[in-house]
Amino acid sequence: MEVKTSLLDNMIGVGDMVLLEPLSEDSFIENLRNRFDHNEIYTYIGSVVISMNPYRSLPIFTPEKVEEYRNRNFYELSPHIYALADEAYSSLRDQDKDQCILITGESGAGKTEASKLVMSYVAAVCGKGQEVNKVKEQLLQSNPVLEAFGNAKTVRNDNSSRFGKYMDIEFDFKGDPLGGVISNYLLEKSRVVKQPRGERNFHVFYQLLSGASDDTLKKLKLDRDFSKYNYLSLDSAAVNGLDDAANFRTVRNAMQIVGFMEDEVQSVLELVAAVLKLGNIEFKPESRCNGTDESRIKDKNDLKEMCELLGIEQSVLERAFSYRTVEAKLEKVSTTLNVSQAYYARDALAKNLYSRLFSWLVTRINESIKAQAKTRHKVMGVLDIYGFEIFEDNSFEQFIINYCNEKLQQIFIELTLREEQEEYVREGIEWTNIEYFNNAIICDLIENHQNGILAMLDEECLRPGTVTDETFLDKLNTICAEHQHFESRLSKNSKFLTDHSLPHSCFRIQHYAGKVLYRTEGFVDKNNDLLYRDLSQAMYKATHSLIKQLFPEGNPAKVNLKRPPTAGFQFKASVGTLMRNLQTKNPNYIRCIKPNDKKAAHIFTDSLVRHQARYLGLMENVRVRRAGYAFRQAYEPCLERYKMLCKRTWPHWRGPAREGVEVLMGDLQVPTEEYSYGRSKIFIRNPRTLFFLEERRRQCLQDLATLIQKIYRGWKCRSHFLLLKESQIVVAAWYRRFAQQKKYKKIKSATTVMQSYARGWQVRREYRKFFRANAGKKIYDFTIQRIMQKYFLGLKSTTPSMSPVDMNWPTRPYRFLDGVHTELRRIFHLWRCKKYRSQFTEEQKAVYEEKLEASEIFKDKKTLYPSSVSQPFKGDYLEISKNPKYQKLSSAVDEKVLLADVVNKINRANGKGTPRIFLLTKKSVVLADQKTGQVKASVPLPDLSSVSVSTQSDGFFALRLKEGSASAIKGDFLLSSEHLIEIITKLHRTGATAADSEQLNIDISDEFLVQFKQDKVCVKFIQAAALKNGNSVSCKRKNNRLLEVSVPASA
């Protein structure tokens, strides 16, 4: 998209002085300074470009800048010389209008640089192609050549143009350059022979001596040493920043590009060398017999070398420096020259030689750059002429130069006004008369045919009789006395009689740019510009073709007795031609300003700039420009720029631009006298109005920027939000999908289970009818049977051994067989026990029955029991029937003895035991003396009520007798035996089998009462540590009622 910009954007100060508010000289200068300080060296006054010399290279002349300004509107970008060049070139190419670019300003203000910038810009933007490029290159390369010969170092400028130059560049209809024509104006030839202090001769002399090869110098008979040449000033021979040797190579190269032939270059250099040689010719007086002094050449060496260089016969030239031939009609009179006349003649020859060489160079360049095609050309003229000069000592040259500047100023005023006027007419705006200073009156003072200063000078020069500068001044004093811009001490006008700033030999002119005091000395001479005929004829006689060409008047065949036109006359004529030429073209102005006198960057000398601004008439320029309307702009860009200020035109206006602007101005309530509508432009009378529009626009742009920012931020946040939302939806969708998938899988598997159940059920129901009766049950039973079968068969192989104490049993294979398995284990155990038992004999059986009974009575009740389990119940320990010792006893007992053992009968008085034989028969218990075998007591079993034993590991037991029985008289028996378990078991068994007797009570406790005759004694069993005497159990009588039995705690 093309970006529409304006000069008004990012302005430093104001880019166009027309917009300066308030307009005063101070604000004008301040604006220039402000811009200069910010490296803005260009400022406009309408379409005029003011250019400040930056005295340093700025990065604003790059190819990028060229592109930036290419085909852009003049006011679209910040002020630049390229904008002016582009404007001129575009209207030349597109509107077929011939253009001229007028560059003015004082010496060192940057005119030549500006003209080169314009040319390089045009060269960069115009068409390309081999032929076109060659033309461009030739046009551009003509500059170094002319600068070498026409420029010199002055106190004001190290590269000061000492001639005026106007170059017409010709283009074809497409805008491609075809060629050009250069016109030169009045070279300051006096410089060739004499330079003011601190200045130099023309560059080419120094360039030649520094840059030419030794060989070339030898050929030219020159020495590299500047000091050997009288015409070269030595005090500033070397210039800072100027490399003469390198420049010489550049010039040679440029000459080659422009089309100079090698022999032409050589000829030119020979002429330059000849001028140097000429300067070295010195004269001495030689007295003649008539008493006058005749000049003679001092040292003829230089003359000889010069003549060799130019192919002149030495004697001819020598004579020309000594004699002067005056021809009048058919008469020839020869007079001798004195030394000063000889010097005059020498210098005149040098000046003429050089200035003619310069003109020849211009002609030669023109030949090369001349447009080939004969089609109609479009022309762009670039005028780089010496600027207005006010020196301490102003002479004929300054007068001529300042006259030229007056003319340019006039044309500037005329054209500016004319253009302004034309624009108003074109746009249909009422023309308002503009007051301005017209310098036509000054021009008239100088150039008037009858009584102008130049005319009078010519008159004086042509007048017979003695003519001097004084007579010329007298004439002026008479004729111009009344002129309001002429001042002279001795004029008829007595106004200046007492003005001491005005010397008698001077006159002063009030130029448009200031008052200039001219010293009349040399005016007549310089205007005459006399070269003695003998010299021109001597030159013509040269064999050197170029020098011959330069002095055609020396041809004796074409003797012209008419005086050649004066310098003033020639100059006036060429200025006249130039002005006529310029008037036919569309002017573009570049007004150069020099910021300081020091040729230094960054320095802005207020007074100097103020002076230049004054004499360039810049303020007047602004006033003229503002007299009508300060600002104008085509409707389209105007609407484009301000359309945001009105709701109806923003953002788009569909109708014609003019109507849009009308709506806009109406809406903004700008007073109608402040503007006018032209055909294609709006004219704004006052800069205030424009600034008001600009300020409104700035505010509006700020608001718009805020709005754009707001919308952008909103958009950004919203898109971010939408992105988040979208992402959230995606995430949620994925998550939901995942959750739903999970749920679905769960439901699906549940459904499959249910379905399989249902189907199973359905199928079973379906299939049930195909079976006679409960197929399912049968399958189930069959399955169970199979499982059971497998289980039992498995069990067969895994059943443990038949030993009743083998506790192994296979693990159950199925949980549902839990009960069966346990039960089987139990049954198996019972069965193998039964099997085990069935092997027993009757005796063994009885023994085990007793053992069983013992177990039932004592297991877990008495500590002594476990130790008895492994002891077989022998019964008859004493072998009573066999042992003869107990024969008597045996016979006393009729019944079969079930048990015979020795027990201790506990003495009721002290608790000590007395051994007694204990016999148990089916009917009674007999106690007998161990030694004698005498029966001590026999208790029928039915008299026993109970037996008491302790819970501990002792062998005590008490036989308790039934109260009231026959045996009870003696009281209960407290006994102790090692076979307590067997005795009690057998007692219990026997008691139980006795038909008439009831069950014998077995009382197991650690405290029981024993009836001793009348007393009841409590027998108490306590646990005690093992006794020392080895007797494990001790019984002590504690008191009448208590018998304490200490039983060691079972280990």
Ligand SMILES: Nc1ncnc2c1ncn2[C@@H]1O[C@H](COP(=O)(O)OP(=O)(O)OP(=O)(O)O)[C@@H](O)[C@H]1O
């Ligand atoms: N645009 C520029 N950028 C950088 N330097 C510049 C510019 N214009 C001028 N100068 C400097 O100022 C010097 C003088 O400029 P220039 O020769 O163009 O002046 P002039 O107006 O032609 O003077 P004269 O009337 O003496 O010929 C240049 O040599 C250069 O150093």
Ligand SMILES: [Mg+2]
């Ligand atoms: Mg110049």
